[in-house]
Structure formats: C-alpha cells, structure tokens
Amino acid sequence: MEAGPGPPPPTPEREPLSLAEIRDVWPLLTPGDRIQAFLLLPRDDAEDFFFSVAARDQAEIVLGMPGREQRSWVRLLPPDDAADLIQAAAVEKRDALLALLDEPTRREVTALLAYSEDNAGGLMNPRYIRLRPEMTVDEAISYVRKQMREQPRTIYYGYVLDSEQRLLGVVSFRELFTATVRTRVAEIMTRQVTTIPEHMDQEAVSLKFGQSHLVALPVVDVEGHMKGIVTVDDVVDVVREEATEDMQKVGGVEALDAPYLQIDMRRMIRKRVGWLCVLFLGEMLTASAMGFFEKEIARAVVLALFIPLIISSGGNSGSQATTLVIRAMALGEVRLRDWWVVVRREFIAGIGLGVVLAAIGFLRIVTWEGLFHTYGPQYLSIAATVSCSLVGVVLWGTLAGSMLPFILRRFGFDPASASAPFVATLVDVSGLVIYFTVAATILRGKLL
Amino acid sequence: MEAGPGPPPPTPEREPLSLAEIRDVWPLLTPGDRIQAFLLLPRDDAEDFFFSVAARDQAEIVLGMPGREQRSWVRLLPPDDAADLIQAAAVEKRDALLALLDEPTRREVTALLAYSEDNAGGLMNPRYIRLRPEMTVDEAISYVRKQMREQPRTIYYGYVLDSEQRLLGVVSFRELFTATVRTRVAEIMTRQVTTIPEHMDQEAVSLKFGQSHLVALPVVDVEGHMKGIVTVDDVVDVVREEATEDMQKVGGVEALDAPYLQIDMRRMIRKRVGWLCVLFLGEMLTASAMGFFEKEIARAVVLALFIPLIISSGGNSGSQATTLVIRAMALGEVRLRDWWVVVRREFIAGIGLGVVLAAIGFLRIVTWEGLFHTYGPQYLSIAATVSCSLVGVVLWGTLAGSMLPFILRRFGFDPASASAPFVATLVDVSGLVIYFTVAATILRGKLL
Numbered sequence: 001m002e003a004g005p006g007p008p009p010p011t012p013e014r015e016p017l018s019l020a021e022i023r024d025v026w027p028l029l030t031p032g033d034r035i036q037a038f039l040l041l042p043r044d045d046a047e048d049f050f051f052s053v054a055a056r057d058q059a060e061i062v063l064g065m066p067g068r069e070q071r072s073w074v075r076l077l078p079p080d081d082a083a084d085l086i087q088a089a090a091v092e093k094r095d096a097l098l099a100l101l102d103e104p105t106r107r108e109v110t111a112l113l114a115y116s117e118d119n120a121g122g123l124m125n126p127r128y129i130r131l132r133p134e135m136t137v138d139e140a141i142s143y144v145r146k147q148m149r150e151q152p153r154t155i156y157y158g159y160v161l162d163s164e165q166r167l168l169g170v171v172s173f174r175e176l177f178t179a180t181v182r183t184r185v186a187e188i189m190t191r192q193v194t195t196i197p198e199h200m201d202q203e204a205v206s207l208k209f210g211q212s213h214l215v216a217l218p219v220v221d222v223e224g225h226m227k228g229i230v231t232v233d234d235v236v237d238v239v240r241e242e243a244t245e246d247m248q249k250v251g252g253v254e255a256l257d258a259p260y261l262q263i264d265m266r267r268m269i270r271k272r273v274g275w276l277c278v279l280f281l282g283e284m285l286t287a288s289a290m291g292f293f294e295k296e297i298a299r300a301v302v303l304a305l306f307i308p309l310i311i312s313s314g315g316n317s318g319s320q321a322t323t324l325v326i327r328a329m330a331l332g333e334v335r336l337r338d339w340w341v342v343v344r345r346e347f348i349a350g351i352g353l354g355v356v357l358a359a360i361g362f363l364r365i366v367t368w369e370g371l372f373h374t375y376g377p378q379y380l381s382i383a384a385t386v387s388c389s390l391v392g393v394v395l396w397g398t399l400a401g402s403m404l405p406f407i408l409r410r411f412g413f414d415p416a417s418a419s420a421p422f423v424a425t426l427v428d429v430s431g432l433v434i435y436f437t438v439a440a441t442i443l444r445g446k447l448l
Numbered sequence: 449m450e451a452g453p454g455p456p457p458p459t460p461e462r463e464p465l466s467l468a469e470i471r472d473v474w475p476l477l478t479p480g481d482r483i484q485a486f487l488l489l490p491r492d493d494a495e496d497f498f499f500s501v502a503a504r505d506q507a508e509i510v511l512g513m514p515g516r517e518q519r520s521w522v523r524l525l526p527p528d529d530a531a532d533l534i535q536a537a538a539v540e541k542r543d544a545l546l547a548l549l550d551e552p553t554r555r556e557v558t559a560l561l562a563y564s565e566d567n568a569g570g571l572m573n574p575r576y577i578r579l580r581p582e583m584t585v586d587e588a589i590s591y592v593r594k595q596m597r598e599q600p601r602t603i604y605y606g607y608v609l610d611s612e613q614r615l616l617g618v619v620s621f622r623e624l625f626t627a628t629v630r631t632r633v634a635e636i637m638t639r640q641v642t643t644i645p646e647h648m649d650q651e652a653v654s655l656k657f658g659q660s661h662l663v664a665l666p667v668v669d670v671e672g673h674m675k676g677i678v679t680v681d682d683v684v685d686v687v688r689e690e691a692t693e694d695m696q697k698v699g700g701v702e703a704l705d706a707p708y709l710q711i712d713m714r715r716m717i718r719k720r721v722g723w724l725c726v727l728f729l730g731e732m733l734t735a736s737a738m739g740f741f742e743k744e745i746a747r748a749v750v751l752a753l754f755i756p757l758i759i760s761s762g763g764n765s766g767s768q769a770t771t772l773v774i775r776a777m778a779l780g781e782v783r784l785r786d787w788w789v790v791v792r793r794e795f796i797a798g799i800g801l802g803v804v805l806a807a808i809g810f811l812r813i814v815t816w817e818g819l820f821h822t823y824g825p826q827y828l829s830i831a832a833t834v835s836c837s838l839v840g841v842v843l844w845g846t847l848a849g850s851m852l853p854f855i856l857r858r859f860g861f862d863p864a865s866a867s868a869p870f871v872a873t874l875v876d877v878s879g880l881v882i883y884f885t886v887a888a889t890i891l892r893g894k895l896l
Binding site for chain 2: 023027028044051052144145148149155156173174177178192206209210211212213214215231232233235236237239240243244246247248250251252253256259260261262265268269272273275276277279280281283284286287290291294297298301302304305306307308309311312313315316317319320322323324325326327328331333334338341342345348349352353356357360361364374420421424425428432
C-alpha cells in the first residue's frame with residue numbers, strides 16, 4: 001500500500017496491521033498503544049475487530065478516538081450492544097456516549113440501560129420483526145422487507161402482535177417463506193411460544209435456550225407485552241461468562257470480571273486476598289484444635305506425621321463433591337429439593353472412597369513397618385487409627401462438600417461460593433477432631 | 449382429555465403428563481419408567497421434549513419405543529442431531545438406528561459419523577443453502593425457496609459455491625432480501641469469509657464463534673470445498689460441555705460425561721477414586737517428609753501446630769492461581785508463549801498475598817501470646833518462622849499453580865488436569881520442606 005498525497009500519517013514508520021496481528025498483541029498492549037494499533041487497521045478489518053471484542057474494549061476504543069470519529073463507531077452497533085458499551089464505560093462518560101447516538105436509537109438504548117446488565121432485559125435487542133395475525137403471507141413478506149430496510153434487524157422469526165403489542169404467536173421465516181402467498185399469518189403461526197420474562201436472570205435465560213434449542217426467544221413483560229428478543233449468540237457469551245465466574249469462585253477467587261492478562265495488578269490481588277484471608281483465619285482453627293491435642297502429639301509424635309495426609313484426603317474428597325454439585329446445579333440438573341437424593345448418593349460414594357483410601361493407608365503403614373521398622377511395636381494400632389480416621393474424614397468431606405452448596409442456595413447465596421478451598425478448610429478443622437478422637441479411642445493405654 | 453374408544457391404554461390410571469411435569473421428574477426416573485412417562489405425553493409436547501433433551505436421552509427414548517414407532521422419531525431429527533443420537537447409543541444398536549433413516553439422510557449421517565464427535569465435522573449440519581455467483585437476487589430467492597421445500601435447512605446465510613463446490617462467498621439472507629431483484633449474487637456477496645477447517649477441535653470452534661459473532665459458520669476441507677455449516681445453537685452446548693469438563697477436572701474429578709443424578713453409582717466412584725488415590729499417594733510424601741523432621745517436632749511440638757495452617761495456605765493460593773490460568777487458557781486469553789508474562793504477574797501476586805497472610809499470622813501469634821501465654825518465651829522467633837514460611841509457601845504455591853497448566857499443555861496434556869487438589873498436594877509436600885528449613889534457620893540454638 002503506498003502512502004497517498006496530503007499530510008503524512010502520524011506514525012509514518014509503521015506498516016498497516018492485519019486482523020491476526022492485532023488479535024495477537026491486543027491483550028499485551030497498554031490502553032494508549034491499543035488505540036494507536038487500532039488506528040493502523042484498514043477500515044474493513046477495524047470494523048471486524050471492533051465487532052469481535054468485548055464491550056469493555058469497544059468502550060476503550062471509542063473513548064480513545066478523536067472526538068469527530070467517535071460517532072461513526074458507536075452508531076455501528078445495534079441498540080443492545082450500544083447499551084453494553086455504555087455500561088462498560090466509566091459512569092462520567094456515559095452521557096457523552098449516549099449523546100453520540102441518533103434520536104430513536106438513544107431512546108431504545110436508554111430503555112435498555114434501565115435493566116440490570118445480567119437479566120433478560122439487559123441481553124435483549126428491542127428490534128425485531130413485527131407481524132399482524134390478519135396479514136397474508138404476501139403482505140407479511142413485504143412488511144418484513146420494509147422493516148428491514150428501515151433498520152437492520154434479526155430475521156429468524158416474525159413475532160405476531162395484537163394492537164396492544166401483546167405477543168400472539170411466532171412464525172419462523174422458513175414457514176413464512178415456504179407457505180403459499182394467500183395464507184394468513186394467523187394460520188401458520190405457532191401459538192405455544194416459549195417466552196422469557198423481562199427480569200429473568202441471565203443464567204436462567206441460558207438454560208431456557210438449552211431446553212428450547214431455538215435461535216431467538218421473545219422477552220415479554222408480566223402482561224405479555226413484547227419487549228424485545230434475545231438471540232442465541234448473546235447466550236454463548238453468557239454461558240461462557242457464567243462458567244468463568246463459577247469456576248473462579250470454586251477455585252477460591254472472586255469473579256475477576258476482566259481477562260486475566262488485562263486486569264490491573266492491584267485489583268487482581270484484591271480479588272484473591274479476601275478469600276485467602278478468610279481461609280487463613282478459618283485454618284487458624286486447626287492450630288487451636290491441635291493446641292488441644294498438644295499433649296497427645298508430644299506423647300506420640302508419630303500421630304503428627306499423618307496429619308497432612310488425613311486432613312488433605314478429607315479436603316480432596318470435599319472438593320470433588322462440591323465441584324460436582326455446584327456444576328450440576330448451574331446446569332439445572334440438580335435442584336434444591338433434590339438434596340436428599342444427593343445425600344444418599346454421596347453417602348455411598350463417601351463410604352466407597354473412604355474404604356479404598358483406608359485400605360491403601362493400612363497397606364502403606366504395614367509395608368513400611370515390614371521394610372524399615374518405622375512405626376514401632378504398635379504399628380497395627382497406628383494403621384487402624386489412620387484407616388478408621390480416613391473413612392470418617394472422607395465420608396465427612398464428601399457430605400459437607402455436597403451439602404454446602406444446598407445450604408448456601410437455601411439462604412439465597414450463590415452455591416458457587418462453596419469454593420473447593422473453603423470446603424477443604426472446613427474439613428481440615430473437623431478432620432483433625434475426627435483423627436484425634438479416633439486416636440484417643442484406639443490408642444488409649446497403648447501410645448496415649 | 450377423555451379416553452377414546454378402542455383397547456384400554458397400558459396404564460389406565462395415569463393422567464396425561466405435561467411438559468413441565470416430565471422435565472421435573474425425568475432425572476429421577478429409571479430408564480423403564482422414562483419410556484412410560486414419555487408415552488404419556490401428548491404428541492406435540494412429546495416432540496418438544498424430544499428435541500430439548502440430550503442425544504443420550506434421545507437414544508434411550510427411541511430404543512425404548514415399540515419398533516414400529518422408532519422410525520418416525522429418528523426421522524424428526526436433522527442429520528447432525530441424528531448422527532449425535534446414533535453416536536450416543538451402544539455400538540451394537542447403531543446399525544439398526546441407521547437403518548431407520550431414509551436413503552439420502554442415511555448417506556449424510558454416515559458421512560458425519562466418520563468425524564470425531566468433538567471436532568467441527570462432528571458438529572456440522574450438511575444441509576445449507578447453496579447459491580451460484582451468476583444468479584440474480586430474484587433467481588436466488590426462488591432457488592432458496594426450492595431448496596427449503598425439498599428439505600428444511602438453516603436459513604441465515606446462503607453460501608455461494610463454484611461448480612466444484614468450493615466456497616466463493618456468503619450472502620446474508622438480510623442482504624438477499626433487501627437488494628434489488630436484478631443484482632447478481634456475486635455483487636452482494638462477502639468474499640472474506642471466516643471458515644472452519646473440518647477437523648478443528650470443538651473448543652477452538654467455539655472460540656471462533658466468540659470472535660466472529662455470527663450465527664453460522666461454514667466448514668471447509670483443506671482445498672476449500674464446502675462440507676456443511678456449524679450453527680451457534682450447537683456451540684452453546686459445546687461451551688457448556690467444555691466448561692463442565694474443565695470445572696470437574698479442576699475439582700479433581702474425571703469428566704463425568706453424564707448428568708450428576710443420572711450417572712451410575714459405580715461409574716461415579718470410578719471417576720473420583722482415581723484422582724483421589726493419586727493425591728493420596730502424593731500426600732503420603734508429606735508423612736515421609738515429616739518423618740525427616742520427627743526429631744525437630746519432638747523437640748518443639750509447637751512447630752506441629754502450624755503445619756496445617758502453613759501448608760493449606762500454599763494449597764489455597766495454588767488453587768487460585770491454577771484455576772485462573774486454566775480458565776484464561778480455555779478462553780484463549782492466555783497462550784503458551786505468554787508464560788513469562790504470567791510468571792511475572794504471579795510473582796508479584798504471590799509476594800503480595802504472602803505478605804498479607806504473614807502479617808496476619810504474626811499478629812495472631814503475638815496476640816495469643818499476650819492474651820494466653822501460649823507459645824512461651826521464644827514466641828517472637830516462632831512468629832518470625834511462621835511469617836517467613838508463609839511468604840515462601842504462598843509464593844511457591846502461586847508460581848507452581850500458575851506454571852503447571854503451561855507445563856501440561858507444553859507436553860500435550862490438557863491444562864485442566866492441573867486440578868486444584870493436585871496443586872495443593874504438590875504444594876503441601878514442598879511447603880513442609882520450606883517450613884522446616886525456615887524453622888531450622890531461625891530457631892537453631894533456641895528451640896531446636
């Protein structure tokens with residue numbers, strides 16, 4: 001590409017970037033460099049890139065542009081995406097961004113901004129194809145064409161409304177297109193429509209899509225008035241986002257709400273330090289619990305050797321159970337009232353897993369004694385103590401890990417807050433008590 | 449609904465079920481009861497339900513039906529879903545299911561079955577709208593209508609092919625529909641098309657959709673021949689499924705590949721016991737490590753009290769780091785070559801988090817000593833030992849947890865196998881060594 005006539009470009013030594021190149025370096029650039037890089041893209045690629053990035057990045061790009069160019073970029077977006085962009089910008093910039101929109105879009109976007117970002121209203125697009133039941137297919141097709149010429153809109157279904165904007169039925173474009181021209185819309189429309197209430201949580205919306213296998217669902221208010229449509233491509237982002245949040249919570253981190261490489265270091269530490277401190281304070285109870293058993297430990301140091309082994313086995317089995325239950329809840333496979341089924345299953349699983357570990361632990365101690373005479377004459381009692389404790393601790397870990405998400409959900413918290421490290425900490429403290437109680441019972445008069 | 453004349457239904461005491469009711473009880477039913485329940489649905493609801501369940505359930509339903517009804521159900525499905533159903537059935541049933549299809553569909557499904565279930569070919573639908581570049585818009589629209597009358601197909605885009613089935617461009621239905629009738633397809637088609645190679649892994653496919661924000665993408669072979677389309681509604685399932693697998697792996701469970709309440713108990717235990725045993729064997733090293741320090745523990749039992757606190761802090765910070773990195777990798781935010789950026793970030797985070805915990809630990813010991821005289825005259829040295837160990841262990845946990853996914857991926861393993869419990873176990877063993885080394889240095893000549 002040769003440089004055209006006129007004033008030289010601001011960074012004359014740089015070649016135009018390609019789409020692949022900017023995707024590659026984007027996460028590693030500073031905000032200032034990002035704008036520079038973006039401005040080096042040919043217009044076509046720049047638009048593709050602009051559409052492909054998250055709302056936060058779109059806001060950054062628009063706000064970093066020279067003032068006279070901002071408008072053309074914001075106006076590229078459909079109202080739902082424009083609303084997301086504005087919501088991703090700092091509060092004090094939002095009015096300026098809204099002012100860049102044309103009047104009808106500004107009204108639509110303002111209405112969308114009233115919804116919380118993570119419910120159906122925040123996901124929906126207020127532009128859709130409207131039809132009337134008494135139209136013929138022929139009239140309907142011309143009307144669709146007219147609506148699309150006025151404003152681009154999603155085309156998969158036509159929504160049949162009465163004069164008060166209440167949803168009567170849905171016609172797929174495929175049906176409209178293959179029916180004979182004189183048929184009335186009312187004859188071919190589906191009346192049993194899956195709808196989404198406007199304030200439904202986005203996670204529930206994504207489950208609705210999973211059940212219906214449709215590409216777009218209508219959003220209605222309590223009186224059945226049509227408010228907009230949610231399309232499945234927005235749901236992909238929701239599913240991904242919710243899974244990320246759940247996974248981070250299960251890993252014991254607050255949801256980052258920004259890509260890993262882009263989040264500011266101080267914010268990253270803040271997101272992690274909270275849970276880490278809570279867990280640390282919880283884990284301090286292990287020091288207190290062990291303080292109670294200090295005399296037993298002094299008398300039989302061999303008991304201390306198995307502490308990490310035993311408590312971590314409880315923690316690991318608890319992590320497994322809590323992860324499985326949280327994910328099953330998020331997928332709608334397990335509901336609150338299924339708790340008793342889960343208890344029964346986890347009871348069996350806990351016993352089964354505990355017995356396997358107990359057997360391995362028993363063998364290990366007996367073998368080591370045979371080979372190295374590590375544990376002295378009471379080795380069988382020690383092996384029995386470790387094995388019995390393992391069954392108890394693993395069973396307890398499994399039950400605690402599986403029930404905690406139910407308890408949290410029952411009291412209105414997010415079940416994913418039952419992070420694996422949290423369950424592990426809970427089980428560590430109680431695991432110590434189980435271990436030393438078993439030891440006191442089995443080893444009394446022998447080592448203790 | 450009144451009972452019609454003729455022979456009485458098999459379970460005359462039962463009322464017809466509703467869609468909501470069957471969704472509710474489905475996960476809790478045995479396979480035999482499921483078929484009974486399904487047969488109680490009115491045909492319309494039965495079809496809706498059939499479309500909404502997973503391929504595994506569809507296979508169960510079809511195989512449980514009386515032979516003469518099987519055909520009408522399998523033929524309801526488009527070829528990609530029929531292929532999924534057949535793949536979800538036991539190997540010995542597959543030929544019988546294939547035989548239920550009509551001849552052209554059977555050929556399409558057989559071609560699809562050659563692809564692995566989890567790549568683009570396994571996701572794609574071989575039916576799509578074909579156009580030729582030299583057609584006028586008017587001709588194109590009639591041709592679309594003709595194709596749709598022959599077989600239903602997804603309608604969002606028309607794919608423009610040359611005479612050898614190579615993809616030349618894409619026309620959105622919206623463009624086709626709003627252009628003037630005499631325009632040639634070649635004039636309005638987009639030539640720069642995002643395509644998916646037929647053997648691309650489904651996780652990569654889902655990231656492609658994330659970048660392109662389109663509802664359907666064409667699948668092509670290495671020579672650019674069009675093979676089919678992947679639609680975004682199938683991608684939603686992929687995203688959900690991959691997130692579930694990753695989360696289960698991070699929680700230390702093998703991917704269950706069945707809903708929690710439906711999986712057979714023995715299979716569930718098998719999926720969990722493997723990792724639990726590996727972790728248990730790994731954790732046995734803590735017993736060995738502590739064996740080395742038995743004399744130090746006997747001399748200063750107070751050291752034992754802080755063992756769970758210190759090693760679990762390392763484990764928790766490691767879980768956080770590994771979860772964040774695994775998820776960022778799955779989302780494509782972090783790539784293999786970014787490892788050095790991650791090391792630098794996690795080094796800073798690890799120091800920061802370690803210092804915070806060290807400060808809390810120090811305060812705790814000093815306070816308890818002031819209040820209860822728990823730790824004796826050497827309490828400051830003990831506090832220093834605990835604090836220094838915490839910084840070391842947390843830093844080590846953070847680095848180990850963040851690097852393990854990179855190492856696994858580098859050697860071709862799934863980074864999600866770096867489960868949080870695995871990292872915790874790794875850090876437990878090394879944490880003990882750090883703790884006792886610090887203790888030996890600080891407490892030599894005092895308590896040791």
